Amino acid sequence: MTGLPLWAAILVSALVLAGAAMSLIGAIGLLRLPKFYQRLHAPGLTTSSGSICIILGSMIGFSLLNERLVLHEALIGLFIMCTTPVTLMLLGRAALYRDRAENRPVVAPTDPLAVPPRQD
Amino acid sequence: MRRLVPHPLLAVALVLMWLILTRFSLGQLVLGTGVALVASWALGPLEPKTIRIRRWRPIPGLLAVLAGDVLWSNLRVARMILSGRIPSSGVVEVDLDSRDRAVLALLAIIISATPGTSWLGWNPRSGKMLLHVFDLREEDEWKTLIQTRYECRLREIFEWET
Amino acid sequence: MGDLILSVSVFVAQGMLAFAILFAGLRALRGPRAQDRVLALDTIYVNVLLLLVLSGIRTGTVFFFEATLIIAVLSFVATVALAKFLMRGEVIE
Numbered sequence: 115m116t117g118l119p120l121w122a123a124i125l126v127s128a129l130v131l132a133g134a135a136m137s138l139i140g141a142i143g144l145l146r147l148p149k150f151y152q153r154l155h156a157p158g159l160t161t162s163s164g165s166i167c168i169i170l171g172s173m174i175g176f177s178l179l180n181e182r183l184v185l186h187e188a189l190i191g192l193f194i195m196c197t198t199p200v201t202l203m204l205l206g207r208a209a210l211y212r213d214r215a216e217n218r219p220v221v222a223p224t225d226p227l228a229v230p231p232r233q234d
Numbered sequence: 235m236r237r238l239v240p241h242p243l244l245a246v247a248l249v250l251m252w253l254i255l256t257r258f259s260l261g262q263l264v265l266g267t268g269v270a271l272v273a274s275w276a277l278g279p280l281e282p283k284t285i286r287i288r289r290w291r292p293i294p295g296l297l298a299v300l301a302g303d304v305l306w307s308n309l310r311v312a313r314m315i316l317s318g319r320i321p322s323s324g325v326v327e328v329d330l331d332s333r334d335r336a337v338l339a340l341l342a343i344i345i346s347a348t349p350g351t352s353w354l355g356w357n358p359r360s361g362k363m364l365l366h367v368f369d370l371r372e373e374d375e376w377k378t379l380i381q382t383r384y385e386c387r388l389r390e391i392f393e394w395e396t
Numbered sequence: 397m398g399d400l401i402l403s404v405s406v407f408v409a410q411g412m413l414a415f416a417i418l419f420a421g422l423r424a425l426r427g428p429r430a431q432d433r434v435l436a437l438d439t440i441y442v443n444v445l446l447l448l449v450l451s452g453i454r455t456g457t458v459f460f461f462e463a464t465l466i467i468a469v470l471s472f473v474a475t476v477a478l479a480k481f482l483m484r485g486e487v488i489e
Contacts, residue, residue: 118398123402127406128405130406141439154352158348185254190468200472204476205438
């Protein structure tokens with residue numbers, strides 16, 4: 115991408131660097147945290163602030179370059195924002211279910227989900 | 235009207251998505267509207283219950299609170315990972331009053347989308363949800379936070395009473 | 397000047413994302429349990445997607461957009477199917 119004014123280039127660079135840094139921190143957390151349920155929080159950094167910053171940077175850059183509003187990237191961002199919670203939630207439930215099936219409950223015996231709810 | 239477009243929100247969202255994916259022109263608008271009508275009509279027999287937004291007024295407030303919380307919790311979790319200190323994570327049971335499917339689904343998405351909290355499950359019999367918190371200090375603080383900050387607003391949007 | 401700043405920072409950002417993919421890959425190899433590997437795979441997918449967006453910024457074309465969207469859809473379907481498999485041992489009940 116060439117031909118952006120200086121202020122726009124600095125803005126896009128800052129957004130891109132911030133997003134990549136947040137993604138990297140998320141991956142570091144994924145690698146270093148000791149328990150699975152703690153690691154479940156780490157990719158949230160990649161998918162929320164990491165992707166928002168990078169996609170916002172790309173949107174601003176292309177909109178200024180083409181001199182019209184480019185909304186393609188917003189669609190990707192929206193898609194990531196809507197789908198990641200579903201996958202994280204399913205993974206959390208799957209881990210809970212597996213731990214329970216192997217008699218390694220993470221939760222106190224009084225937990226409300228002692229009988230796993232029937233899924234429909 | 236209701237029989238023609240069983241899911242109006244879905245149809246509008248599909249038209250907007252079609253226009254963004256292609257480009258804004260009259261032909262694409264007509265084509266996209268056709269696709270959206272067929273799609274929402276096809277979803278009609280699969281999902282008989284239409285989600286209806288009862289009040290629009292609390293939505294901007296909810297979005298603003300959500301944006302602030304996502305930003306804040308991102309910075310908090312990032313700082314905690316970088317500091318190398320292992321936080322005391324834990325599980326909290328939160329009593330939820332709502333049985334509305336839209337409220338519960340959106341609550342689950344909001345909780346999972348903010349780093350630092352994740353939704354592990356919900357028991358339809360007791361109405362309790364299981365919340366995993368990355369940095370758990372005060373259990374009661376999280377219970378009231380979920381109930382007052384999000385559940386109240388979502389119930390206001392999707393349910394008549396409250 | 398602006399172009400130089402932008403290309404250097406996109407390069408650095410791509411390097412950071414490459415390291416993020418490396419770390420997530422290490423977690424996928426190390427495990428220890430299946431849900432860790434699925435979580436790491438999902439993270440790799442999202443990072444690759446962001447890497448493609450950065451490639452789009454670098455080259456200034458919007459041709460990467462469709463590929464990015466397809467990767468997003470595939471990652472969602474794949475992770476949901478894997479999580480479902482972990483939960484019940486079968487994908488379709």
